[in-house]
Amino acid sequence: MTTQMTTQTKREIVLTGDRTTGKLHLGHYVGSLKNRLQLQRQYETYIMLADVQALTTHFHRPELLAESVRQVALDYLSVGIDPERSTIFVQSMIPEIAELTVIFSMFVTVSSLRHNPTVKHEAKERGYEDLYYGFLGYPVSQAADITAFKATLVPAGEDQIPHIEQARKIVRRFNELYAPVLVEPDILVGERLDGLDGGSKMSKSLGNAITLDASPEEVSMQIRKAKTDPARIHKTDPGHPDRCTVFGYHCIFRPEGSEDIRENCQKGAIGCAACKGMVTDAIEDVMQPIRERRETYKHRPRYIDEVLMAGTAKARSAARQTMGEVREAMGIHYF
Ligand code: ATP
Ligand code: MG
Structure with a gap:
């Protein structure tokens, strides 16, 4: 389901994030960051540095991911994401997300992932023929990111619509199989910005972007x-x-x-x-x-680390709570 900025009245929990595959660009600003700036004033907001999702296409370049975590965090602070209002955290440091991914993967079919139009498009764009298991399954991992925080709203670009639909299906299936503890998210779709080369969307990996640190x-x-x-x-x-x-x-x-x-x-x-x-x-x-x-922020690397550590600790505690409820719902909470 998609949502319009003006029609929100309910109490939202917002979750969104970016793959740590390089610097953010104007497409991110237009498609997602701009909405986040507004949402963080009103709602509990989680912003995830998606380093595990980045591994799905960049597993051979872990050094790029590590470097990008701090770079993207600096991009967030530069556009005005306020760590007092938004919890910024690192995905790989929340093991509960990985646990939840495994559980979800038991009842998501391979064909539903193969038919996901964004997965198909990205696989083609990257020239993948035989799909890696992690790449094919990244929408499942994304459903875990969202549901671990019981997020109700995901501000993202239009390419994310199929993934949010997949997450909603997973939530419905889980709640019907076990107990109604998970929450179905809505997407708040931002505008799409085309790349400088025309045609495809502005993207880190396509080299057609104006990065947010450009002079x-x-x-x-x-x-x-x-x-x-x-x-x-x-x-x-x-x-x-x-x-x-x-x-x-x-x-x-x-x-x-x-x-x-x-x-x-x-x-x-x-x-x-x-x-x-x-x-x-x-x-x-x-x-x-x-x-x-x-x-201001680029000369304060210690501050950036503090923001990430505090945000990750807070996010971990929320995800741990959900994971406890998930185990309870499934009856696999042994001792
Ligand atoms: P990569 O090439 O590594 O996939 P990317 O540039 O596509 O990087 P992502 O980290 O995959 O960026 O996307 C993060 C968020 O930004 C998503 O919500 C996505 O929809 C949005 N986004 C990315 N590029 C654009 C764009 N050109 N226009 C609008 N939204 C965008
Ligand atoms: Mg992308």
């Missing part, structure tokens, strides 16, 4: 190179904004001016360089405060 010069250069309508060669050629990545950025970063851009582009009245300049300014309005906060 003003890097942002401006990356936007200058971003893919536009290929049919438009001269400034006066009529453009097709719906085929232009940069127009998509206008809709997201300066929606109030996007209709003007559409008209002028279609009439051939504005050139790509000017259009890119305007969107760069709007992106800079988002990036500048992030950069300023990063300057």
